[in-house]
Amino acid sequence: MTQPPFAFQVESCPPGQKARTGLFTTPHGVVQTPAFMPVGTRASIKGVMPREVAEAGASMILANTLHLALRPGPEVVRKLGGLHRMMDWQGPILTDSGGYQVFSMADVNRIREDGVTFRSVVDGSAMHLTPERAIEIQCDLGADVIMAFDQCPADPLKRDDVAVATERTHRWLDRCVTRWQELGGLDRGQALFGIVQGGCFEDLRRASVAAVTSHDLVGYALGGISVGEGRAAIRDAFAFATPLLPVNKPRYLMGIGTPVDFFDAVAEGADLFDCVTPTRHGRNHQGFTSRGRVNLRNLAWALETGPLDPECPCPACTRYPAGALRHLCTVGEMLGGTLLSIHNLYFFHSLMARIRAAVAAGRLAELRAEVLPRVEQRFKPGAAEAE
């Protein structure tokens, strides 16, 4: 069913490896995978102009259905021309279904077979979200890729809860597919991805993969893997489930992550990732750099005339002494968080580009060994200086 305007082509998959590079074609352009998608929760990558996002190397971005359903509302987005026009983003966009947000940020009142009733975080009013409604909203938003409405179990280690949520997710997927097809399906230029649940249980994950891939969709996601169950459990869950997904479809690991996550997940054959990490860390003046993680508010940066990251081509690193960035952060100038967010986006996209090249060359493990020990350590300049 992957048909124009959508296509996915594995470009390279060295023998004996699960890692692969690919090209994911959408109505708004081609995405080189593995790819990281910056998150524009409320129709804006926080603090960063779209051209900076594109220059950082992003090709596909994400927006959050639940936030946009609350404000400005799906009808408003549609009337304003859809998300691409609202966000001034010419490339592909993906919207989540609201499922994760409903379970993670809202006061969930009732989960029933029909759907979820919860309180709006904006005004406290009662909201009701069903699989059908989640699809309708996403059709109004107009992203290239829309996600099925799933139930994300609160604790992926509680087997009974996970089993109930996973089976409900499968029934909800049936309803999502039906509603999406009623609204035009692929002819809308919007591809529906199914979401595999199953928590940290191999048999439930396996059953979920079977149920979800029984629908011939453009792509599939692994959900429920970034809800706080700890690194080891996350790793086990996606290490096990990723290779079960069809080889000829893009595999999206929702809510991942950080450099170590990318290496872990790409090695298992994952293709798409999203996380608020680069911009949230940026706003909080935390930088990812080739020399390690940085807290730019640290006094050690105050007189640094060199760049934040000597290996980075971003405007923050090439146009400012790191001490100037620190000053902007310290006094609370918006531009400090903006520049750090831009830097982190460059870092994430540049890392992903190196990962793609390494996968194609069969050198992913070598790149990991070369990069990870440095980037995941803490770094500050002139370690002899006082904090």
Added chain:
Amino acid sequence: MTQPPFAFQVESCPPGQKARTGLFTTPHGVVQTPAFMPVGTRASIKGVMPREVAEAGASMILANTLHLALRPGPEVVRKLGGLHRMMDWQGPILTDSGGYQVFSMADVNRIREDGVTFRSVVDGSAMHLTPERAIEIQCDLGADVIMAFDQCPADPLKRDDVAVATERTHRWLDRCVTRWQELGGLDRGQALFGIVQGGCFEDLRRASVAAVTSHDLVGYALGGISVGEGRAAIRDAFAFATPLLPVNKPRYLMGIGTPVDFFDAVAEGADLFDCVTPTRHGRNHQGFTSRGRVNLRNLAWALETGPLDPECPCPACTRYPAGALRHLCTVGEMLGGTLLSIHNLYFFHSLMARIRAAVAAGRLAELRAEVLPRVEQRFKPGAAEAE
């Protein structure tokens, strides 16, 4: 004493008019006057990347000495390479002397002949600023144009207070000139401007012009004209004093202003202006447009698919439906304030470019009649819609 690298050349001054256009040459480039300088109080035009500031049409920008003296401190700025490097700004920069800020925002404890003692707004510690120290700090900051340290009377209508402050300003100017010359004077590549005080009293303004222009400086400013004494009094003060300033030197009206101020002041022969208006209004979601002043949070904009200002070439107007901008402002996304700030900067600089062309063509009054009634009115789309 205006000598390379500084020069000021009146380009056009139609017969019978005081308005003129000019070219102000600095070590970091030439400024076409009349010119508006955006304010980068703490070494950042709030929320706007430098390239957006430049693309908006700004050629010269301003930074505030007192704020930078408090954080990160003049030595830090100097060690980081000076303001141009810290702000990633290749064009000319002007720093105020801190005088206005000391009197307007700090708890002033003691004003003595030596200088001013006040409490730091950052940590409450006691600070002492003298004319000499204000010059030394500005030499560290490294702007192209630095300002004399003046005493700004709290109420420009209280004659006795104004007289005392004005005479002290003259004595402080003598000390500023001496210290500036000791530190290298023009050979530093930094020009000192004197500041005329005198409140709303013609004789005091006249005496102040005489005293300040007894120093042959690169340029002169009128101070104490935006401290809340009301439009009529401001207008009278600068209408009277501007033409008294030397014809062959740039005339800087400090802290001005808004479109009507520009028309008023340019007509009297003023050349340089600065104000936080475009960015402060932008952050508060207030826009200046060709159709009038706009509150973008107004519900009337919610479904507007057209641009905020159909006559504006800025990214906010050419790349976003106005309803999308309103959404960003309403939900509190930083990008809303950033885009509105950029728009307002385009508006101010484009207005100033039209004013320059009108002055050169002897059509300033006509442009004023054409532009002001529209831009100073309130505007919202579809007036029939409910607020």
